[in-house]
Amino acid sequence: MNKATKQISRLFAAMAMAGVASYSMAADTIKIGLAGPVTGAVAQYGDMQFIGAKMAIEQINKAGGVNGSQLEGVVYDDACDPKQAVAVANKIVNDEIKFVVGHLCSSSTQPASDIYEDEGILMITPASTSPELTSRGYKLIFRTIGLDSLQGPTAGNFIADHIKPKNVAVIHDKQQYGEGIASAVKKTLESKGTKVALFEGINAGDKDFSSLIAKLKQANVDFIYYGGYHPELGLLLRQASEKGLKVRFMGPEGVGNKEISAIAGPASEGLLVTLPQSFDQDPKNQALVEAFKAKNEDPTGPFVFPAYSAVQVIAEGIKKAGEADPAKVADALRANTFDTQTGSLGFDEKGDLKNFNFVVYEWHQDGTKTEAK
Numbered sequence: 001m002n003k004a005t006k007q008i009s010r011l012f013a014a015m016a017m018a019g020v021a022s023y024s025m026a027a028d029t030i031k032i033g034l035a036g037p038v039t040g041a042v043a044q045y046g047d048m049q050f051i052g053a054k055m056a057i058e059q060i061n062k063a064g065g066v067n068g069s070q071l072e073g074v075v076y077d078d079a080c081d082p083k084q085a086v087a088v089a090n091k092i093v094n095d096e097i098k099f100v101v102g103h104l105c106s107s108s109t110q111p112a113s114d115i116y117e118d119e120g121i122l123m124i125t126p127a128s129t130s131p132e133l134t135s136r137g138y139k140l141i142f143r144t145i146g147l148d149s150l151q152g153p154t155a156g157n158f159i160a161d162h163i164k165p166k167n168v169a170v171i172h173d174k175q176q177y178g179e180g181i182a183s184a185v186k187k188t189l190e191s192k193g194t195k196v197a198l199f200e201g202i203n204a205g206d207k208d209f210s211s212l213i214a215k216l217k218q219a220n221v222d223f224i225y226y227g228g229y230h231p232e233l234g235l236l237l238r239q240a241s242e243k244g245l246k247v248r249f250m251g252p253e254g255v256g257n258k259e260i261s262a263i264a265g266p267a268s269e270g271l272l273v274t275l276p277q278s279f280d281q282d283p284k285n286q287a288l289v290e291a292f293k294a295k296n297e298d299p300t301g302p303f304v305f306p307a308y309s310a311v312q313v314i315a316e317g318i319k320k321a322g323e324a325d326p327a328k329v330a331d332a333l334r335a336n337t338f339d340t341q342t343g344s345l346g347f348d349e350k351g352d353l354k355n356f357n358f359v360v361y362e363w364h365q366d367g368t369k370t371e372a373k
Helices: 003-028 043-062 082-094 106-121 146-162 176-191 211-219 230-240 261-268 283-294 304-321 326-335
Strands: 028-038 070-077 098-104 122-125 141-143 168-174 196-199 223-227 248-249 274-275 335-341 343-346 358-363 369-370
Touching: 003 176, 028 043, 028 283, 028 304, 043 070, 043 098, 043 283, 043 304, 070 082, 070 304, 082 106, 098 106, 098 304, 106 122, 106 141, 106 274, 122 304, 122 326, 141 369, 146 176, 146 223, 146 248, 146 274, 146 358, 168 176, 176 196, 176 223, 211 230, 223 230, 230 248, 230 261, 283 304, 304 326, 304 335
Parallel strands: 028 070, 028 098, 098 122, 122 141, 168 196, 168 223, 223 248, 248 274
Antiparallel strands: 274 358, 335 343, 358 369
């Protein structure tokens, strides 16, 4: 082999190596951390988030992936516990994952999001509604659900305009999400001239509400709003019915779970709940609904479609940015609108959706719901 031939051989070898490197880079997976409760009292909501995100990943991969790469979802259990959420966030950092769909509970999402912002990880929560999450000037924190500052007035206005009670009690679980939305409801009711006779907190995990029910009776309330999650409200509904407190209840999307019917039984009939609209009823989503059903998965949960859309937005953001760089993807999210299964989504500077509507539903003891009129 002469010198010229050796040079040509080395050139072809280099080109071949470059081709392998290029193929490997294109074939690399883009990992997305799926963070939320696998265990704990509200694991049902985590299931909604996980099945939505996993379905989006599966369907995007079947369609060719993102810029030649496949997506991979990695599930992390934070149990909706703030300390565990911090541990999860640090694990995601150590695992060198650059995108997260989650967390679910606002009290867990907030401390985790501090870490993501510091470490250059883009997070989209499909479930956390506390306004505080996006009020800190962060650039990498987004959500595909509305805020309590919207959900609270939706509930308060419905109570004042349609129920027209004389004395309302507003109860909450003293947590960031529950107390935050309860405060928003109270503010709206008072602005509408509706008397809030009692504003009081319980402790998450409480089982016996006898003293609270006695206080509610004494205050002569004729309507109760509860800010928090379904385990406590389910027990409160059942015990109130057993003790003869015959008033109507209302709660946020944190109580809109079929498990509340299992806990409260007949006492859950007529409960009012604010939820994202039923995206599973949208005709354009029927093929996707059938895909969930084929896996024996329930597409009706309030966080299923927002989680699906969160993955869609990440994928489309990477395409528009031209690379999987979280900062560049964040810029692309703010600069564009995205056609998703929950509608055309656009983000403001804070990372919140420019448009989102909560709907008031009437809950039924069989775990179904109908739009309230």
